[in-house]
Structure formats: structure tokens, C-alpha cells
Amino acid sequence: MTVSILLFLPVVAALAVLLFKNEAAKHAALFFAVVEFAIALIFLGRFVPDASTQFGVDLPWIPVLGVYFNAGIDGISMVMVLLTTLLVPLIILTTYQHQYKNAPVFYALILFMQAGLLVVFTALDGFLFYVGWEAALIPIYFICALWGGENRIRITLKFFIYTFAGSLFMLVGIIYLYLQTPAKTYDLHEFYSLSLDAHHQSFVFWAFFLAFAIKMPVFPFHTWQPDTYTEAPSAGTMMLSGIMLKMGIYGVIRWLIPNAPLGFLNWQALAIILSIIGIVYASIIAFKQTDGKRLVAYSSIAHVGLIAAGIFSWNSLGLQGAMIQMLSHGINIVGMFFIWDIISRRLNTRDISQLGGIAKVAPQFAIVFLIIVLGTVALPLTNGFIGEFLLLNGIFHAQIWLSAIAGLTIIFGAVYMLRMYKNVMQGETNALTLTFTDIHGSEKLVLGIICILIIGIGVYPQPILHISAAAVDNLVRSVTIKIITAGKY
Amino acid sequence: MNTLILISIIPIVLLYLGLYKAKKALLPVSIIGLIVALGLAVAQWTTPDTAQPTFHGMLLFNNFSIAFSAITICSTILILLLSKGYFESISNHIAEYYAIILFSLAGIVVMVSYYNLTMLFIGIEIMSVSLYILAGIKKNDFASNEAALKYFLMGAFSTGFLLFGITLIYGASGSFNLEAIRNYAVTTPHLDPIFYTGIVLIIVGLCFKVGAAPFHFWTPDVYEGSPTLITAFMSTVVKTAGFAAFLRLFSACFSTVSDFWAPALVIIAIITLFIGNITALYQQSFKRMLAYSSISHAGYLLFAIVALGAGSANSILVYATAYSIASIIAFGALILVKQHSDSDSFESFNGLSARNPFLALVLTIAMLSLAGIPLTAGFIGKFYMFSGALTHYQGWLVIIAVINAIISIFYYFRVIIAMYFHTAERTEVVVPAYYKFVLGFSALVTIIIGIYPAFISKLI
Numbered sequence: 003m004t005v006s007i008l009l010f011l012p013v014v015a016a017l018a019v020l021l022f023k024n025e026a027a028k029h030a031a032l033f034f035a036v037v038e039f040a041i042a043l044i045f046l047g048r049f050v051p052d053a054s055t056q057f058g059v060d061l062p063w064i065p066v067l068g069v070y071f072n073a074g075i076d077g078i079s080m081v082m083v084l085l086t087t088l089l090v091p092l093i094i095l096t097t098y099q100h101q102y103k104n105a106p107v108f109y110a111l112i113l114f115m116q117a118g119l120l121v122v123f124t125a126l127d128g129f130l131f132y133v134g135w136e137a138a139l140i141p142i143y144f145i146c147a148l149w150g151g152e153n154r155i156r157i158t159l160k161f162f163i164y165t166f167a168g169s170l171f172m173l174v175g176i177i178y179l180y181l182q183t184p185a186k187t188y189d190l191h192e193f194y195s196l197s198l199d200a201h202h203q204s205f206v207f208w209a210f211f212l213a214f215a216i217k218m219p220v221f222p223f224h225t226w227q228p229d230t231y232t233e234a235p236s237a238g239t240m241m242l243s244g245i246m247l248k249m250g251i252y253g254v255i256r257w258l259i260p261n262a263p264l265g266f267l268n269w270q271a272l273a274i275i276l277s278i279i280g281i282v283y284a285s286i287i288a289f290k291q292t293d294g295k296r297l298v299a300y301s302s303i304a305h306v307g308l309i310a311a312g313i314f315s316w317n318s319l320g321l322q323g324a325m326i327q328m329l330s331h332g333i334n335i336v337g338m339f340f341i342w343d344i345i346s347r348r349l350n351t352r353d354i355s356q357l358g359g360i361a362k363v364a365p366q367f368a369i370v371f372l373i374i375v376l377g378t379v380a381l382p383l384t385n386g387f388i389g390e391f392l393l394l395n396g397i398f399h400a401q402i403w404l405s406a407i408a409g410l411t412i413i414f415g416a417v418y419m420l421r422m423y424k425n426v427m428q429g430e431t432n433a434l435t436l437t438f439t440d441i442h443g444s445e446k447l448v449l450g451i452i453c454i455l456i457i458g459i460g461v462y463p464q465p466i467l468h469i470s471a472a473a474v475d476n477l478v479r480s481v482t483i484k485i486i487t488a489g490k491y
Numbered sequence: 492m493n494t495l496i497l498i499s500i501i502p503i504v505l506l507y508l509g510l511y512k513a514k515k516a517l518l519p520v521s522i523i524g525l526i527v528a529l530g531l532a533v534a535q536w537t538t539p540d541t542a543q544p545t546f547h548g549m550l551l552f553n554n555f556s557i558a559f560s561a562i563t564i565c566s567t568i569l570i571l572l573l574s575k576g577y578f579e580s581i582s583n584h585i586a587e588y589y590a591i592i593l594f595s596l597a598g599i600v601v602m603v604s605y606y607n608l609t610m611l612f613i614g615i616e617i618m619s620v621s622l623y624i625l626a627g628i629k630k631n632d633f634a635s636n637e638a639a640l641k642y643f644l645m646g647a648f649s650t651g652f653l654l655f656g657i658t659l660i661y662g663a664s665g666s667f668n669l670e671a672i673r674n675y676a677v678t679t680p681h682l683d684p685i686f687y688t689g690i691v692l693i694i695v696g697l698c699f700k701v702g703a704a705p706f707h708f709w710t711p712d713v714y715e716g717s718p719t720l721i722t723a724f725m726s727t728v729v730k731t732a733g734f735a736a737f738l739r740l741f742s743a744c745f746s747t748v749s750d751f752w753a754p755a756l757v758i759i760a761i762i763t764l765f766i767g768n769i770t771a772l773y774q775q776s777f778k779r780m781l782a783y784s785s786i787s788h789a790g791y792l793l794f795a796i797v798a799l800g801a802g803s804a805n806s807i808l809v810y811a812t813a814y815s816i817a818s819i820i821a822f823g824a825l826i827l828v829k830q831h832s833d834s835d836s837f838e839s840f841n842g843l844s845a846r847n848p849f850l851a852l853v854l855t856i857a858m859l860s861l862a863g864i865p866l867t868a869g870f871i872g873k874f875y876m877f878s879g880a881l882t883h884y885q886g887w888l889v890i891i892a893v894i895n896a897i898i899s900i901f902y903y904f905r906v907i908i909a910m911y912f913h914t915a916e917r918t919e920v921v922v923p924a925y926y927k928f929v930l931g932f933s934a935l936v937t938i939i940i941g942i943y944p945a946f947i948s949k950l951i
Contacts, residue, residue: 064945067878136865147912155912163900166864170893177878178886205886 004059005073005124008045008083011038012117016110024105028098031109035091038116042087049080051469053476055126068180068187072127077473081325081466082123082252085332086245090116092451093240096340098444102149115141115241122249128176128188131257135169135249142241149235161230168216175209179261193261194480197488200264207265210258211273217250218306221280231299236343239295243302243339244332251306251328254313255321260477263484273314274400278408280307285414294342294352297422298335301378301415305331308411311404312393318478320396325470326463327389330377334386337374337452344445345426348438354422359431364440368427370449375423377456379416385459492545492552494532494560495604497524498597502590509586521571521589529564532557544606548668555804556604558950559735562808563599563728566815567592569933570724573823575925577720581629588628592724595621599732603739608657608667611736615653615700618732619646622725626717638716645699645709653696659689672744682748690745690752701733703789704763714782719829722778723822726785727815734792734807746799756797757888763790764895771902778835780902781821784861787895788814791876794892798879806875809947813860813868813940816933820857823930824850831920837905841915850922851910853934860937862903863896868940
């Protein structure tokens with residue numbers, strides 16, 4: 003059993019969904035997404051949580067160029083695979099009460115994007131990684147541009163050009179590494195065993211960093227993000243924020259730092275500082291937002307900034323925190339955008355100042371919303387807490403002061419999130435919010451699953467931490483060895 | 492070598508068919524003839540390459556020539572298939588069209604298989620003279636006449652440069668034969684200054700022919716004024732042949748003095764990229780945009796010559812193939828859209844996804860390929876070019892290329908945006924069966940090369 007099943011099923015599914023008519027396409031897409039999740043669970047069941055790469059596939063693709071279809075799953079990839087395969091069916095389920103025109107195309111694009119994402123998270127070959135990276139970008143461009151809001155055309159083009167620009171620099175970096183390998187191959191492990199000098203590694207660092215910083219996004223490369231999140235259709239926003247930005251974080255862990263440890267060492271301080279500026283900057287802007295979806299978009303920049311800072315601190319604690327926080331952030335942000343999707347669909351507005359008192363008319367909605375808010379603000383016993391705790395711990399080991407500033411994210415987050423909750427849900431019900439009907443059917447199912455996950459992971463995170471622990475330790479150790487042998491410590 | 496002879500004979504047959512008014516037979520005869528010629532070429536393929544110069548060292552029909560003949564013949568077949576019904580609508584003398592296009596193709600086969608500078612010159616002239624006529628074939632159309640005259644004057648001018656260069660090379664080395672010139676360049680300790688002057692003049696002449704800046708001024712007007720199918724022929728087949736000829740000369744003769752000409756070509760490549768891309772941004776006409784984009788693609792193709800090495804031929808082959816099939820789709824779609832809106836502006840593509848989803852889809856694939864997005868052939872081409880340039884430590888050249896690739900997104904996506912995100916109250920576009928075949932086939936090839944390039948990745 004190899005990872006190729008996981009990678010090709012969504013492609014087949016995407017083509018199959020195109021054959022269905024509108025309503026049936028929805029069910030077919032959900033069916034395939036659930037099957038994909040079930041397969042991922044089987045992989046998880048067979049997965050041995052040590053540092054090795056498992057379920058590997060290695061086929062010649064363009065052998066004369068040293069390109070192989072080389073993919074596999076280790077502890078870090080396993081978490082990402084789980085994240086992707088778990089969220090895609092949930093995201094499809096959130097669209098159940100929507101009527102998209104050309105629905106088969108819409109769902110085919112989502113499934114195709116899933117294939118691209120899974121390739122990114124499992125690729126062990128530079129070329130394959132790049133192809134997956136772009137294969138995830140094209141569908142989301144069309145999802146946003148075809149089904150998005152009013153200004154979608156201009157904004158999605160900006161988004162596309164931003165990310166495409168970053169990824170082209172990454173391509174240059176990948177080709178550069180390829181040319182340095184003695185065997186002329188794109189194999190990741192060959193890349194790892196290179197020993198370039200610090201100057202050349204800095205070049206590699208920047209080539210990759212630009213791509214990943216734009217994708218996450220890290221300040222000051224974030225300007226595409228709030229607009230795109232706001233204009234994209236809800237499912238697109240969830241795909242972007244829940245899964246796609248993790249491509250950047252994963253890229254840093256797997257491709258940036260291990261490939262250019264000395265370059266990373268040169269620029270580590272800058273990378274951490276940029277991440278932390280992002281946290282504070284995005285939080286302050288989030289205070290000011292009146293559009294709920296936009297507020298959540300900025301909160302996402304802040305949360306991702308913390309994850310990035312944790313990774314750039316580069317120790318096992320921070321990295322483990324990043325792993326579990328990627329999963330938690332994915333779950334929470336999908337829940338949060340779904341909440342705003344429900345509100346805006348029922349009331350035709352996302353303006354917080356027009357809302358209020360929804361809790362009185364929709365008690366179930368109030369409960370799930372509250373749980374998701376608490377997860378997002380990292381209350382103990384919710385999934386957000388364990389991740390942020392580990393991340394701050396990791397940053398603390400690198401730099402105490404930075405950790406203190408980064409810790410502001412929890413306070414800031416609590417302020418803007420709880421204030422948002424208060425303004426939307428509590429207070430007096432007005433003429434508009436009186437019409438709000440409580441959640442039902444598929445909405446209840448999605449939000450129920452999300453709440454169970456938030457509390458479940460919050461109470462007992464150990465199984466998930468256990469998946470990636472060995473792989474993370476191994477990665478950190480091998481990078482440290484590389485740095486020490488280069489005589490930089 | 493039979494390929495060349497056959498391609499020279501078919502047009503004569505076609506002219507006789509035209510004389511006896513056998514209009515219906517023209518297209519089948521041309522296509523079947525070309526397919527046979529293609530078969531004859533491929534039959535000469537040998538691994539490893541053992542071809543020897545023939546005709547007293549005039550031609551060398553090796554795997555390089557076979558590969559480039561094959562791609563140019565295939566592109567010509569696709570373009571001729573698109574011409575079904577197109578030439579009838581613009582002129583009465585359709586036999587001449589087919590004949591002249593095939594004469595031009597005969598010149599191109601010479602251009603990709605010459606082994607003597609005189610044959611290079613003869614090949615270029617056969618091709619060019621045919622093209623001057625083709626550009627002006629809409630006799631009563633003002634723009635077409637302008638295009639022909641401009642092309643002729645500029646072409647004649649550049650041929651002068653080329654010929655002068657060849658003479659100077661002859662003066663220094665005493666031979667037209669590529670091998671003799673190479674031996675001269677390798678063995679002589681102090682090369683004659685006129686040898687270098689000759690190289691410069693040849694670069695100028697060939698850059699004119701492939702439309703590289705700053706020798707590109709004829710391209711937009713000629714491409715815009717010529718009948719669309721002829722433009723498609725010029726920007727795909729002719730350009731491919733031009734680069735094949737360019738590469739053969741420089742890798743066979745001048746590779747040892749690359750320190751001298753490589754910097755000049757690097758600058759030409761950079762100027763070409765920027766001029767092509769930035770000017771394309773400001774175009775309102777789709778056809779003119781394609782003309783400028785073809786200039787920028789010439790810039791990428793020059794990378795392979797700048798980074799001269801064993802892989803250069805293959806890079807050019809892959810890139811030219813990807814670029815040619817994508818351009819054929821673009822021009823084919825333009826012809827169809829223009830029939831319905833009588834305009835070649837971007838606006839005439841508005842709402843094409845509703846008017847004809849098939850056409851919108853293939854054109855999207857073509858645009859993505861031209862922009863170099865992965866899973867299309869265009870990406871593989873760009874990938875080769877970037878790798879080649881990086882091998883030669885031209886890091887900053889690649890950075891400039893990356894910036895240009897980003898700029899190109901703007902104008903290629905303009906078409907996609909017009910098709911999918913703008914709406915228009917227009918009638919449906921009908922796609923005839925021939926077009927459906929050519930466009931569908933080209934799109935399929937684009938995707939196949941993009942996903943599994945292994946079969947084309949190490950041909951030559």
C-alpha cells in the first residue's frame with residue numbers, strides 16, 4: 003500500500019464528479035472526500051510513529067532530468083495528510099445548503115486542489131513538490147474568480163500573481179539545488195546531504211523564503227490575503243485558510259530550513275521578527291474591523307505569525323507546537339468562516355455593528371460559536387491552547403523578549419474575538435437578527451464535528467503529538483548536526 | 492533526405508491541381524504528402540546518431556534535423572487543417588496558398604539541416620521569399636499590403652547583414668563548410684578580426700529573422716497585417732526553424748569563441764524579454780498581444796543559445812514545440828472568434844465560456860501553457876530554459892526571466908478573465924469539425940507533454 007492511492011484518488015474523483023449533474027455532484031464529491039479520509043485513517047492505523055518515511059512510492063517520471071515520482075509519509079506529513087483529508091469533506095459539507103452554478107466544476111476543482119495539496123505534503127522530490135504546489139494554486143484561482151464576490155477579478159489576479167511570483171523564485175532555488183547535487187537529481191535526501199557554503203545557502207534561503215512567506219503569509223507579504231479571503235466564496239476561503247496556507251508552513255519545515263540551515267541561521271532573527279511584527283500588526287488591524295469575515299482573515303494572519311515564529315525558533319518544542327497548531331488552526335478557522343458564512347447567508351450582511359442578540363433566537367448556534375471562539379483564543383482544554391503553549395515555549399527558548407511580545411497574540415486574540423462574539427451574539431436583538439433561524443441539518447453536523455474536535459484535541463492532544471514527535475526530533479537533530487559540522491555553533 | 496525532395500515536389504503537384512481546378516484535392520494531397528514526408532524523416536532516425544553529411548557536405552540530415560523537421564511539419568499540418576474554408580474566403584487562388592506554404596516549408600527543412608553556410612542562406616531565402624508573398628496575399632487589403640512590403644524591406648535588409656557576415660567568415664576561414672569553420676576557430680591561435688565581425692553580422696541577421704529585440708520592429712505590424720493563419724505559420728514554424736538554424740551554426744562553429752558573443756546575446760535576450768512583455772501588456776488587440784508575446788518567447792529561446800551545451804538542442808525543441816502548439820490554438824481560436832465579432836480585441840473574447848465552453852477550455856490551456864504554468868507543456872519548456880541558464884551560472888539572467896514570466900501572467904490571464912468572468916450578449920460560436928480536431932489535439936498534446944514529458948525530454 004503506497005501513498006499513490008492517496009494522491010491519485012482525488013484526481014480520479016475530480017474527473018468523475020464532472021460527469022454528475024448539479025445536485026448529484028455535491029453528493030459524489032462528499033462521497034469521494036469521505037472515502038479519501040477513510041483511506042487516510044487506514045494509513046494512520048498502519049503508520050509506525052518513528053522518524054522513518056513510510057508508504058513510499060518511487061517511480062521514474064522524467065528520469066533523464068533526475069525527476070522521480072517520489073513521495074512518502076513520515077510523522078510530519080501524516081499530520082498534514084490528516085488535516086487535508088479531514089477538512090475537505092467538512093468543507094464540502096459546509097456547501098450543502100448552497101446552490102452553486104456549474105456545481106460539478108466547483109467540486110471537481112476542490113478535489114483537484116486536494117490532490118495538489120496532498121502532493122505538496124508528501125513529495126520527496128523537488129520537481130514533484132513544485133508541480134503539486136502549482137497544481138493547488140490553479141484550482142483555487144478559478145474557485146475564487148468564478149464564484150467569488152464583487153471585486154473578485156482584480157483581487158484574485160493579485161493573489162495569483164503574488165503567489166506565482168513567489169513560487170517561481172522557489173523553482174529557481176530548487177533547480178539551483180538540483181544542479182549542485184553530484185548525482186543530478188531532485189531527490190530531497192540528496193538535497194539534505196549537500197554542503198554548500200553560507201553565502202550560497204543564503205541565496206537558497208531567500209528563494210524558498212519568498213515563496214513560503216507569501217503563502218503563509220508573513221508580514222510584509224500579506225497584502226493579498228485579507229482581500230482574497232473576503233472576496234472568495236466561503237468554501238474557497240476555508241480551503242485557503244484551513245489547508246493552503248499550511249503549504250507555506252510545511253514548506254519551511256521540510257524544504258527551507260533543512261536545505262539551507264546556514265542561510266537560515268544568517269536570517270533567522272529577521273524571519274522571527276517579521277513573524278512577530280505580523281502578529282501585532284494583524285491583531286491591531288483586527289480590532290478595527292467591522293466586517294466579520296475580514297476580522298477573521300486578520301486574526302488568521304496573527305495566528306499564522308505565531309506558528310511561523312515558533313518554527314523559525316527551530317527547536318522540538320516549537321515545531322511540535324506548530325504541528326498541532328496547524329491542525330487546530332485548520333479546524334478552528336474553517337469553523338469560524340462557516341459561522342460567518344451562515345450569518346451572511348441568513349442576514350445578507352457581515353457588518354458586526356448591525357448584528358446583536360443572535361444568542362437569544364439561536365441558542366444552539368450560540369453554543370457552537372462560543373466553543374469555536376474559545377478554541378481560537380486558546381482557552382485551556384481547547385485545541386488552540388496546547389499548540390500556542392508549545393509555540394510560545396519554543397520561542398521562549400530562542401528569545402525571551404520575543405516570546406513575551408508573541409504572547410500578546412493570546413491577549414489580543416481574546417480581545418477582538420470575544421468582542422466580536424459579544425457584539426454579534428449578545429445584547430439586544432434587533433429587527434434584522436430577529437429573523438435568524440437556528441442551525442439545522444448539515445450545518446449542525448459540521449459544527450458539531452468541529453466542536454467535538456476542538457474539545458477532544460484540547461483535552462487529550464497526546465495521540466496527535468505522538469504522530470509527529472519522532473520525525474520532528476529527528477529533523478531538528480539532523481539540522482543541528484549540519485550546523486555544528488559547518489562550525490557555526 | 493527524401494523528405495526535402497518530397498516537400499519540394501508536393502507544391503508543384505498542387506500548382507497543377509490548381510491549374511485543373513481540382514480544388515477539393517488540394518488539402519488532402521498536401522496533408523497526405525506531408526504525412527509521408529514526416530514518415531520518411533522519422534525513418535532516418537538512428538540511435539546513436541551516425542548521420543554523415545550528404546551532397547558534398549552541403550546538408551547533414553541528423554537526428555537534430557529530423558526532430559526539427561518533424562515538429563515543423565506537424566505544425567504545418569495543423570495549420571493547414573485550420574485553413575479549411577479560410578483561404579477560400581479571402582482569395583480565389585487557393586492552390587497558390589498551399590503551394591507557397593509548402594515551398595516555404597522546403598526552405599525550412601534546408602534551414603534545419605544545412606551543413607554549409609550557402610545552404611543556410613538558400614534555405615532562409617526560400618523560406619523568406621515565400622513568406623513575403625504570403626504576408627501580402629490579401630491583395631485588396633491595405634494592412635496585408637503594408638505587412639508584405641514592410642516584411643520584404645526589413646527581410647531583404649537583414650539578409651544583407653547575414654550574407655555580409657557569411658562572406659566575412661569565409662574571408663577569415665576560407666570555407667563555407669561548418670566543420671572547416673569550426674576547425675579554423677579551434678586551431679587558429681589568433682583569430683582574424685573579420686571573423687568576429689562576421690559573427691556579429693550573422694547575429695544581427697538571424698536576430699532579425701527570429702524577431703529578437705532590438706531587431707523586432709517589423710514583427711508586430713507584419714503579424715497584425717498578415718492573414719491570421721499566415722501569422723500563425725510565421726510565429727510558430729518559421730520561428731522554430733530560425734532558432735534551429737541559429738543553434739546549429741553557433742554550436743557547430745562558434746562554441747569555442749562563446750566568450751565573445753555570449754555577452755551580446757545575453758543583452759539581446761534581456762532586451763527582448765522586457766520589450767516583448769511590457770509592450771504586450773498595453774495591447775488592446777489579441778493578435779497584436781500574441782505578436783509581442785512571440786517576441787518575448789524569442790527571448791526565452793535565446794537562453795538556450797546563451798547557455799550553449801549538450802542540452803541546448805533539446806531545450807529549444809521542447810520549448811518550440813510547447814510554444815508552437817499553444818500558439819496554434821490561440822490563432823485558431825482567434826479566427827473563430829473574429830468570424831463572429833469582426834474584431835480581434837480582447838473584448839471579443841468576453842463570455843466565451845458561455846458561448847462555447849470547449850473553445851474557452853482549450854484556449855485557457857493554451858494561455859496557461861504560454862504563461863508556463865505546471866502540468867502544461869509550456870512549463871516544461873521554461874523549466875528547461877531556466878535549468879540551462881542556471882547551469883551556466885547565469886543566476887541573475889534567470890531572475891530577470893522570472894520577473895518577465897510574472898509580467899506575462901497579466902496579459903495571458905486577461906484572455907482567461909475575459910472568457911470566464913466577463914459576460915457578453917453575443918451569439919454562440921460554432922466550432923467546425925476540423926477546428927475541433929486541431930484545437931482538441933493540440934490541447935491534449937500540451938497536457939500530455941506537461942504531465943509526462945519523458946518521451947520528448949531526451950530526443951536529441
